[in-house]
Amino acid sequence: MKKILNIFLLLPLAFAVQAQIAIKAEMIYPVSGAPIRNGIVLVKNGKIESIGTNITIPSSYKIYETKVLTPGLVDARSVVGLSGALNIPIDQDQLEKSTPIQPDLRAIDAYNPEETLVKVIRDYGVTTIHTGHGVGALVSGQTMIAKTKTGTVETVTVQPFSMLAMTIGPSVSSNFTSPGTKAKQIAMIRTQLIKAQGYLKKQSNKDSSKTLATDMKLDALVKLLQGEVKALVTANSSVDIMSAIRLAKEFNFKLVLNGAAEAYRLIPEIKNANAEIILHATMARNGGDMVNMTMESASLLTKAGIAVSIETGYEGYVPKTRILIFEAAEAMAFGLSFEEALKAVTLNPARLLGIADKVGSIEPGKDADLVFFNGDPFEYLSKVCGVMIDGVMVKEGCQ
Amino acid sequence: MIKRFLFVSCMLYTGFVQAQDKPQAFTGALIYPISGPAIPGGVLVVHKGKIVSVGAAGSSIPAGAEVIDVTGKVIMPGLVDSHSHLGGPQGGDASAALNPDARAMDAVNPTSDGFKKALAGGITTINIMPGSGHLMSGQTIYVKMREGKIIEDILITNEKGVYGGLKMANGTNPMRTTPGVFPGTRAKSAAMVRELFIKAQEYKKKIEKAGTDSSKLPERDLRMESLVEVLNGKRVVHFHTHKANDILTAIRLGKEFGFKPVLHHVSEGWKVADEIAAAGIASSIITIDAPGGKLEAMQVSLTTGAALEKAGAAVGFHTDDGITDSRFFLRSAALMARAGMSKEKALEGLTLAGAKMLDLGSRIGSLQKGKDADFIILNGDPFSIYTRVEQTWVEGIKRWDISRPADKAFLFGGYDVYSPIRGEFHQHVDEEQ
Numbered sequence: 138m139k140k141i142l143n144i145f146l147l148l149p150l151a152f153a154v155q156a157q158i159a160i161k162a163e164m165i166y167p168v169s170g171a172p173i174r175n176g177i178v179l180v181k182n183g184k185i186e187s188i189g190t191n192i193t194i195p196s197s198y199k200i201y202e203t204k205v206l207t208p209g210l211v212d213a214r215s216v217v218g219l220s221g222a223l224n225i226p227i228d229q230d231q232l233e234k235s236t237p238i239q240p241d242l243r244a245i246d247a248y249n250p251e252e253t254l255v256k257v258i259r260d261y262g263v264t265t266i267h268t269g270h271g272v273g274a275l276v277s278g279q280t281m282i283a284k285t286k287t288g289t290v291e292t293v294t295v296q297p298f299s300m301l302a303m304t305i306g307p308s309v310s311s312n313f314t315s316p317g318t319k320a321k322q323i324a325m326i327r328t329q330l331i332k333a334q335g336y337l338k339k340q341s342n343k344d345s346s347k348t349l350a351t352d353m354k355l356d357a358l359v360k361l362l363q364g365e366v367k368a369l370v371t372a373n374s375s376v377d378i379m380s381a382i383r384l385a386k387e388f389n390f391k392l393v394l395n396g397a398a399e400a401y402r403l404i405p406e407i408k409n410a411n412a413e414i415i416l417h418a419t420m421a422r423n424g425g426d427m428v429n430m431t432m433e434s435a436s437l438l439t440k441a442g443i444a445v446s447i448e449t450g451y452e453g454y455v456p457k458t459r460i461l462i463f464e465a466a467e468a469m470a471f472g473l474s475f476e477e478a479l480k481a482v483t484l485n486p487a488r489l490l491g492i493a494d495k496v497g498s499i500e501p502g503k504d505a506d507l508v509f510f511n512g513d514p515f516e517y518l519s520k521v522c523g524v525m526i527d528g529v530m531v532k533e534g535c536q
Numbered sequence: 537m538i539k540r541f542l543f544v545s546c547m548l549y550t551g552f553v554q555a556q557d558k559p560q561a562f563t564g565a566l567i568y569p570i571s572g573p574a575i576p577g578g579v580l581v582v583h584k585g586k587i588v589s590v591g592a593a594g595s596s597i598p599a600g601a602e603v604i605d606v607t608g609k610v611i612m613p614g615l616v617d618s619h620s621h622l623g624g625p626q627g628g629d630a631s632a633a634l635n636p637d638a639r640a641m642d643a644v645n646p647t648s649d650g651f652k653k654a655l656a657g658g659i660t661t662i663n664i665m666p667g668s669g670h671l672m673s674g675q676t677i678y679v680k681m682r683e684g685k686i687i688e689d690i691l692i693t694n695e696k697g698v699y700g701g702l703k704m705a706n707g708t709n710p711m712r713t714t715p716g717v718f719p720g721t722r723a724k725s726a727a728m729v730r731e732l733f734i735k736a737q738e739y740k741k742k743i744e745k746a747g748t749d750s751s752k753l754p755e756r757d758l759r760m761e762s763l764v765e766v767l768n769g770k771r772v773v774h775f776h777t778h779k780a781n782d783i784l785t786a787i788r789l790g791k792e793f794g795f796k797p798v799l800h801h802v803s804e805g806w807k808v809a810d811e812i813a814a815a816g817i818a819s820s821i822i823t824i825d826a827p828g829g830k831l832e833a834m835q836v837s838l839t840t841g842a843a844l845e846k847a848g849a850a851v852g853f854h855t856d857d858g859i860t861d862s863r864f865f866l867r868s869a870a871l872m873a874r875a876g877m878s879k880e881k882a883l884e885g886l887t888l889a890g891a892k893m894l895d896l897g898s899r900i901g902s903l904q905k906g907k908d909a910d911f912i913i914l915n916g917d918p919f920s921i922y923t924r925v926e927q928t929w930v931e932g933i934k935r936w937d938i939s940r941p942a943d944k945a946f947l948f949g950g951y952d953v954y955s956p957i958r959g960e961f962h963q964h965v966d967e968e969q
Binding site for chain 2: 221222223224225253254257258399402420422423424428429430431432433452453454455456457458459460463466467469470471515516517518519520
């Protein structure tokens, strides 16, 4: 009896994953190419099979219809899943305050795919998140990339260790007794990175008797020094952004500037350093080290030739997360073109995260992560009417 | 020379901010008067800070009026933000949970940079409230976004003869861990409020008994005086409340002491919409993009506006700035419309409904003859992301104009546009909402 039940339970699941689907849309924004009017997207085995106007839908395919179809949105930087909606100690795992440098903290040990906020952002079209340790420590820990579907960490993770989350700015000094100043912040990071350089040298010794005991913290920093992971440095003021650039140059690591409220003031410096940008939410509060932010940042940086990815970032209070499509919409209202605004929450972050072979646009072979809208995706009155992840409808009905 | 130059500048400046001597007629815009149906290509005439007429295309324009062609634009009343913390209202301190004597007017900086956010968002009237960390955090102030140097410059007296309400709060915010001073439970919160109101009832009786004999008046008590104004229906209670049970407690307290509070935030208003409507009580909603951040806001929903509208209750909106930014106030109504509220009621919620909550409905909130010339000019549909507020007029004076670079900067932000030196930004965000 039990055996029969098990098979019974498994069957629908298998069908759900294997389902072959056709989506007819009045307008498709593939992002990787020009918009397609009255187009069709075929989905097979969780992947995009084809996209175009001249497509015959095989009779076995289940058909969905929508006004507008976009790729699943990619949130370039969030803490959702580590930070929960309740905002009480049991669901706040984004920042460990015991010591300011903890590169050994893995995001996968904390991410909760069942968190309420994961559902909230999924229902608004976010299918992939770069999430993990938060803002407010020199090195708060590791970040990861996950699909926003439910399951275990093992089944939703796209990349278990994406970047090292670092912060330079006043939030660090408010969370720790030391560092208490900007100069001390940088001195402490440099000290650790120099230590990691020495560790790397010793560990490279072929004579194993001369290598050091494993140090998880230094192991994680070594990944940074060797370019295996990027540094995700939250820095908002011009002074702090320049410190991040200086550090990246000294230790030759790959730099992603996060927050970057004053990046618009340092365009040549940022381009010169080859730094990538994950920009704060457009409607972020303009207090503290973000006092000089402009809602035109995404537009100014894009016009200067810097690819911008927009994040929802971290929220400490109400609301506990921002909604990515709303933030992209305002970036558009403040000068970004429609196409660039959509790119800033799809293909740009997918490229920055190194997962553009899987997500970020509607192209054959990519994951079937799609969002159905009943109108212009950025309009206040338009609704998200369907969300698909890996070829499975994870939300139906308009909201 | 410098002195002379300064003098001239001052003169120019004064000339600039004064309302025009001659009438001004705005023609060609789609006008949403709120008090009536939309008027395509309508004519709005203002003079000396008041509305002279609102009419259909071709309506008569007074002789000598300056005609301003705003064809293709949209005109609606200046927005009313029924709950904001701009200007630094502070309120009561940690010495007491009940501070009906503390006045926001003694704290607010009328020259704060923060008010530029309101103007850039099309807001012309604000109820500035002390925080929600107290059962009663103090007296609020109703202010117009006039150019102000001293607080009196911007205060606006309402139909009841006061320029503010009383901020109250229930739920978790006023509960603190200082026994004897702050409540630790919901029941204690209500008991402390009731005790003070009963005292106020007795104080009120003494005043009435004294009649014209001033020698029999009770000793002056600032806390009692403010509460007597509430008991007399003169001062409105603005009640911060989130959860359904707390909303009903606020209504129950009002019923016991004979006042009708305006309910603020009402995160779970969708659950008790019928009860709110039956009590004849108005709600001022904050539009929050996502749930959580505090336990009381776990079930916040964009459908609250629609639920209250359907039940027949009055609905307004607020920014709670800095919880949401005044520059995005129009968006608050748009998202509620997205979730089922009618556009008509959503626009009313931004204007007339809010005005009524401040007992200012006879003076502001709609475009009608005799009302204050507070209006905004938009370049399109108020519910569209593609639309911008282009001008904000307060009492016949153009206070904000996107075509002026300095004004535009207050909308966009940028280097040194907003400064903690020039602004009184709310410092205790954690305490709010």
